[in-house]
Amino acid sequence: MDFNRNYFEIFGLPVDYAVAEELLADRFLELQKQVHPDRFAAGTDQEKRLAMQWATLVNTANETLRAPLPRAIYMLELRGVALKHNPALPPSFLMDQIDLREQLEEIEEDEGDLEELDSFRKKMLLAINVVQAKFKEALDEDIDKAERLVYELQFLSKLMVSASRLEEKLLDY
């Protein structure tokens, strides 16, 4: 058994940042149906252990490929690029980020205007889509640029998480 196959190969998908989400979801379920430990509840210990390893791998692979950010990080990893902990980023990008943070704080201070928050999130989603498109392009042409774009994606994703937290707070979840 080869646990070193890349995550795309596990699902029989082409190594491409643009993943067919429906197909990935289908393949994920088909695979789990075959390898999940429950299928081997009455099996030998060896089968149980293998099933556990496979099911874990399939879960990890699915989580990595399903969401844009981990998928992007994984694409870099396949090309031998590991992310840095404190990357140098262009000052203009960082200024933009500070701006966006402030916008979010203002929404919170304004007793939480939900409409404003909604348009903020839409803006973020748009920005994420733009960075993703750029990333896909840069991946084969300019790996350094692709790496930088992942850092941008990380920042934007964190902002989205903060926006969701704020929404939860405002809606009293």
Added chain:
Amino acid sequence: MALLQITEPGQAVDPHQRKRAAGLDLGTTNSLIASVREGVAETLPDEQGRHMLPSVVRYASGGIIVGDEALTEAVNDSMNTIVSVKRLMGRGIEDLATLGDQLPYRFSASEGGMPRIETISGSVTPVEVSAEILRTLVDRASATLDGDLDGVVITVPAYFDDAQRQATKDAAQLAGVNVLRLLNEPTAAAIAYGLDSGSEGVIAIYDLGGGTFDISLLRLRKGVFEVLATGGDSALGGDDFDRAIAGWIVEQSGYAKPLATEQLRGLLMASRAIKESLTDNAKVDIDFDRDGVQFKGALDRATFDELVAPLVDASIKACRRAVRDAGVELGDIHNVVLVGGSTRVPQVIDQVANYFGKTPLNNMDPDKVVAVGAAVQANILVGNKPDDEMLLLDVLPLSLGLETVGGLAEKVISRNTAIPTERAQEFTTYKDGQAAMLIHVLQGERELVADCRSLARFELTGIPPMVAGAAKIEVMFNVDADGLLSVSARETSTGTQASVEVKPSYGLTDEEITSMLQASFEHATEDANQRSLMEARVESGRVIEALGNALAEDGAALLMESDIQALQQAIEKLGSLSEGEDHLAISEGTELLGRASEEFASLRMDAAVRKALAGRNIEEVDKEI
């Protein structure tokens, strides 16, 4: 002439080959056992026709009493009669104060910080108390099904953390049952309703039991139940409704002194009867006069609804949260299932219907539905329905993390991640020459260590001398399909395998379980050796059968003739070994056969993976995109 037999495809297993399997609902207030018999899953009654076993264990001078007979003594002998032990499972002695109960027991701490309850016949842990309940039910099933059980599925609240799950599994081990799987209660309910064969879509399971509330959102797709999100409150249940009524009675009566334990118990029992009566009646007359508390009057439905409104609201709030976590819209949810005795309360049904915008399913007995679902799943897992395609994919109910500098919790695996799963996190040393590192494993969503549940602390020793920050310590979290965690750590930069010792914070160590098992043998008439022999034979029989089936299915396709023969010979050898009396030799033989079949197991798994992706290649996939 024999009548024509009609069997479903998956049930065509020869009757004498059918395995005995059961589903166990180990509840806070009541416990049940169910089994699939002649294609029908049903709860099994005791000799007197009672299905529900009160989860009450009394330690009397004459022996241990479980169930109704123990319950009747709960008021008179409260110190030695353990009720609602589920609330204590996996809890530390310092957690007891936060449980919000006035627990009448005398507690002492065991070495691992697990509470021990002092009774007339010595001190017992919650795990041992639960094992008594399990044993009673398993004995009932063995008697009904005419033989020992091959395996059981035990249900747990979806919200149970690692320590609580581990404690449940420990109890099963003590009771000597083979656990096929810990199953989340809401998932069991969905199975019981047969929703696995229904239309695809999202299902919400609202489970309000005696002591816990769970909300789960499941998605059914291609015969796979995926748990999308779980939420709830492990300290919210029908008992709180009783307390609300009891509080109201005390208020009405004008009784001002603090209540003694016995007073409270009597009051709670009366309150419970009032609550149950209010399900079918708009108003209940009360004439309470006991232990100095006096009240004559009536409680109507409207007042009751008001009393419990904050509790029901809290549950609806948890529903909103779970719907959000699952990333679905209310409109996507096409079935809502009610589970747990407390969902008989009309106000609960109304509020749930109101929030989800559809009439919830409640035509099955809400007390039995979990056990029935567990029985269905046990029947599949034990191998009685080899063609059944149903599969459950579970998620981690609460985030797992580690303590970092400043008393902060860092998440390693976040909640609602599909399990089984593993994740590695890297840490480094902060002092020159640091030889050891304390690793503190946590579970929970909060940022501060103090607000999370402490699962285990262990020390990683033998880190080679290096400057601060040079060591790379990889901490690996593994979560199995039952949601149980194991943690290991090693230093990676030098390749040095450092030693690791995991001490469960509130669990039992393997040694403790072994010694408890031994102690229970001393009481039992059964000889420990005899039991070991029996267990070894059961295990060897299981492996022989599993391997035999696997060979019949895939042997010819995957192995060379000589390999098949070698394995068959090994099987025969173990078979004859099992006829002997040496349990150590049998266990060893089983282990050897397992290892001999490792390559075959691996080939089968690869074939299964190929089958899942059968007929597909990358070009084809390209076209679909």
